[in-house]
Amino acid sequence: MTAQIINGTELAQQLLADVARRAAALTARGRQPGLAVILVGEDPASAVYVRNKIKACEDSGIHSVLERYAADLSEAQLLERIAALNADPKIHGILVQLPLPKHIDAHKVIEAIAPEKDVDGFHISNAGLLMTGQPLFRPCTPYGVMKMLESIAYPIRGAHAVVVGASNIVGKPQAMLLLQAGATVTICNSKTRDLGHHTRDADILVVATGKRNIVTADMIKPGAVVIDVGMNRDDAGKLCGDVDFANAKEVAGWITPVPGGVGRMTIAMLMTNTIEAAERT
Numbered sequence: 001m002t003a004q005i006i007n008g009t010e011l012a013q014q015l016l017a018d019v020a021r022r023a024a025a026l027t028a029r030g031r032q033p034g035l036a037v038i039l040v041g042e043d044p045a046s047a048v049y050v051r052n053k054i055k056a057c058e059d060s061g062i063h064s065v066l067e068r069y070a071a072d073l074s075e076a077q078l079l080e081r082i083a084a085l086n087a088d089p090k091i092h093g094i095l096v097q098l099p100l101p102k103h104i105d106a107h108k109v110i111e112a113i114a115p116e117k118d119v120d121g122f123h124i125s126n127a128g129l130l131m132t133g134q135p136l137f138r139p140c141t142p143y144g145v146m147k148m149l150e151s152i153a154y155p156i157r158g159a160h161a162v163v164v165g166a167s168n169i170v171g172k173p174q175a176m177l178l179l180q181a182g183a184t185v186t187i188c189n190s191k192t193r194d195l196g197h198h199t200r201d202a203d204i205l206v207v208a209t210g211k212r213n214i215v216t217a218d219m220i221k222p223g224a225v226v227i228d229v230g231m232n233r234d235d236a237g238k239l240c241g242d243v244d245f246a247n248a249k250e251v252a253g254w255i256t257p258v259p260g261g262v263g264r265m266t267i268a269m270l271m272t273n274t275i276e277a278a279e280r281t
């Protein structure tokens, strides 16, 4: 059996068309949605992600502000910029690209963002709202994964979902969203003993560890949905995920490719969250 591919590029395009419509409607009422993106330092991967986010704003009719700072920006200076953006009525969403340089306390920075502008959904008050089933913003990557499951009309209620990875950005909020959609959820991480024992029982398998080939074909239940959040480089420098795609697609029922899978969805959901923030003002 060969899996059906869940095409993130196509699905993201559909969602971005809806974003553009809503942005135009807000702009016509004198409330163009605005997103501020802050990048500190020279991490090349972060620079690419940020460029793609700004480009998506331009394509969707969202006003964007990119603030780039050298790696030696002080924590106090960064907090000052966030306070200014919190007070700026043209800005509805604020995103500080992670990771931050080591001398800056990322938790403190995230907590400084006004929760109603925290389009990443990382603020502790937004994490708490998500946990208690009343989300203000769903973190972009897990939100995108839920949209992918929705696109194939997968019956989540009662299914066994296994999430590999327990980060605050992906794994933990992903588990929460799946739980709230009625799945029975197992959360694993890169240290889990006999990972295959857990993954082989998954109807829905979401992998977000940043470890290439951590999930191989023999660890997948035939017919399962496999969502690969990983973003790695193979030995030839080619972009690849956490799942051994070539072999896994012969076992899975549905699978997401890398590139062309979850990555595109993350940006589409960031745009969606920015629109939602602007619509609430």
Ligand code: GUN
Residues within 6 Å of the ligand: 095, 096, 097, 098, 099, 120, 140, 141, 169
């Ligand atoms: N770094 C990697 N992923 C993300 C994300 O979704 N948001 C932010 N702010 N930084 C990231």
